Amino acid sequence: MLLDIIGPAIVGPSSSHTAGMARLGRAFRSLFARTPTEVGFVLNSPLYATFRGHGTDRALIGGIMGIKESDPQLRDSFRIAKEKGIYFTFEEEDMGDLHPNTVRINGSTGELFLSMTGASIGGGSIRITSINDFDTDVSGKYPSFVILNSDVPGALSQIVGEISSSDMNISNLFLSRVDPFRREALCVVELDNEPDESLLSAIKRLHVVKKVSYLERLDSSI
Incomplete structure (x- = not known):
């Protein structure tokens, strides 16, 4: 309950654009059971408009490597990803009525592939809305x-x-x-x-x- 009131401990300017995005990245890594070697982030247009200034890009990259939202390494996630040989891209898409802070993560390692769509809904909380072709509703608050x-x-x-x-x-x-x-x-x-x-x-x-x-x-x- 206290977390819902004051928000999570984070590195970055925004719980929605930083902590929530790092959690979405960590959710992807957990489901994929590994760090992808190639990953594409497709951001809803409202999120894309501010993602660099709010540290969304660093948070997502850090998350897919398993870096927690409170870890100072999050600031250096680009450098760490490049050292690990991870290729990443960011693209914009108008996702219509979906939550403004929605991102689709497409990641692969060799022949393995996963697509996950989710949103940072405030205070560091997330909602995973699809996994591959399947609609879902997952908060990440439970194993x-x-x-x-x-x-x-x-x-x-x-x-x-x-x-x-x-x-x-x-x-x-x-x-x-x-x-x-x-x-x-x-x-x-x-x-x-x-x-x-x-x-x-x-x-x-x-x-x-x-x-x-x-x-x-x-x-x-x-």
Whole structure:
């Protein structure tokens, strides 16, 4: 509650344009499970108009390398990224009715690729609105499994059953699909507590599960 009132500890001039953007970058890195070697940031037009002056660019670059919003290294993120051989670009796009502080992050390493869209909504808080082609609604305030599963009867009950059998409590659950003929769905499960590796392995073994990503609790890393 105190964080919601006074905002997070940050390096930079703005919780929305710096802290929130660093968290979006860290969310991407957590889901991708690595630092991308190539990354493109597509910024909504209102955000693009001020992103350099507010340190949004440094925050996003730092975030995808796992640098926290309170870390002084955030100021040197461009230099650190170049030393690591990370290629990055910034582009503008009019995203219509989406939140003004929306950014789409497209990152790759070799043949691996991830696209994530999210917004910094104030006070350092974020909202992830899509992962690849799937709409979603993720805050980063809870440790979360992001599960690509077969869109077949009983798939969700298998996933929830595996989590429940591990004595983990589900905070929120979000299910999305792009096209019923594609037979794939994205299930986001937010948990009260950090899961252990055995639960992650058990979910991966379910025959209805195609891929599992893990999103760390971002608020605990200030």
